[in-house]
Amino acid sequence: MAGPVRKRETHIASEQRRRQHIKDGFRKLSEQLHWNDEGGATAQRSEVAILQRSIDYIKELIAEQNELEERLRVEGKGVPMDTQFHNGEASNSSA
Structure with a gap:
């Protein structure tokens, strides 16, 4: 037993x-x-509220990064491929 x-x-x-x-x-x-x-x-x-706020924050960061990348493009400066995000997903420069 x-x-x-x-x-x-x-x-x-x-x-x-x-x-x-x-x-x-x-x-x-x-x-x-x-x-x-x-x-x-x-x-x-609540765990759900924490996860939702995390998702919202990540989306804000991605939108901010995309905006900064666009500003660099407008200024004629390059953006490293491994740092580019589109629609919430990182682009893969090796694909």
Whole structure:
């Protein structure tokens, strides 16, 4: 009987570590999004809200990069191929 009990305890501990890693990841992501500046020092956000805000922020960064690339083109300066983004996906200069 000790075998199945030990196996279950190991599984529970493993699942707790997995959940803690996910929780830590969302906390770090939330910190990168500067949500700690809004609503108090440790404003809690749902995982869905954190993911949606991350998507929105990435889209903003891509739009900003595309705008900067266009300004460089207008000024007659080149843009390295490995840094170009189009429609949210990086272009692959080796393709």
